[in-house]
Amino acid sequence: MNYLVWALYLGRLLQAIAGSAAWIVCLAILTKKAGTVGGPVVAGVLLEWQGYWSAWSVPLTILLLDIIARLIMIEPSPPTVDSCLENGSSAITHNGAPAAIENTETSPLLSHQVRNSETCSRDGDIRSAAPASGFYCRMLGDARILASVANTIVHSAIIAGFETTFPVHLRQVFNWGPSSVGLIFFTLQVPAIFFGPVSGWLRDRFGIRYPTMAGWILVAPLIWLLGIPGSLNYPGADAKGHGKAIFILSTAGIGMVMPLILGAGFVHTIIVLQDIESKEPNIFGAHGGRSRAFAMNSVGFNVGLMFGPLFSTFLSEAIGYYYMNITL
Structure with a gap:
């Protein structure tokens, strides 16, 4: 049993390392959403109907195909000296004069x-x-970067807290199995696909600050509503009453509002980075500091993923699911 537990932790560690590398190299919100929408639903159905190893066979097969695709991918090489x-x-000719180039009607201008x-x-x-040194000291010394990283940490901590406490709470209150819990994640992710473009338009129209602030203001009461089903303070919101409807609608509402918050830290970090590089060109080297900026926010995201479940499960066991949501 101890061997299986350590194998599980080792697998999660390797998954985190690989996920962080892939995130930094190719940050694509739409394709990431495609995976987060279909993954929980398919995994939940396979886990309930076919068992544990069948549920893992799908990601292992996709991972194998991904490795093969990356090996056969050909990248253009930069020009050498x-x-x-x-x-x-x-x-240029041997005497230093420009060489004569034959031009026709179809020849390019250059x-x-x-x-x-x-x-x-x-x-x-x-x-x-x-290039100048001290990238992280320079970036973390800017209050705008600290606000961006803090936004990323809090957002990931809340999402990780949801994913950790959802299955246990839904099983205790509604007696739902893996497939039903997977559909709840489907309800959480699908609205984000449709409202993501709206969020992008609002950011282009009004900037990053106000849509992000509106997102946090709107998501706070929805998190509170999410904790009502199953709470002793609201007897009518149990499994026999309106508890299921309240939980599903609250989850869908969070999925609609979260695009206003999702990625705001990453985008704002790039805006600040471009502002710094426009004032001091090549300050972060020949290729700039965009990858390091993504890595910095990715570290913040993973910090939230690490502490969010610990914090949420501790509160859920200590004071209950309802008061945990109020605390969040």
């Missing part, structure tokens, strides 16, 4: 050699700039 010299020398020379020249100028 030798290719730059070769392309540059081909456009020849291939000239474009390569300009590209290599720009790359050489960028590489020649000396």
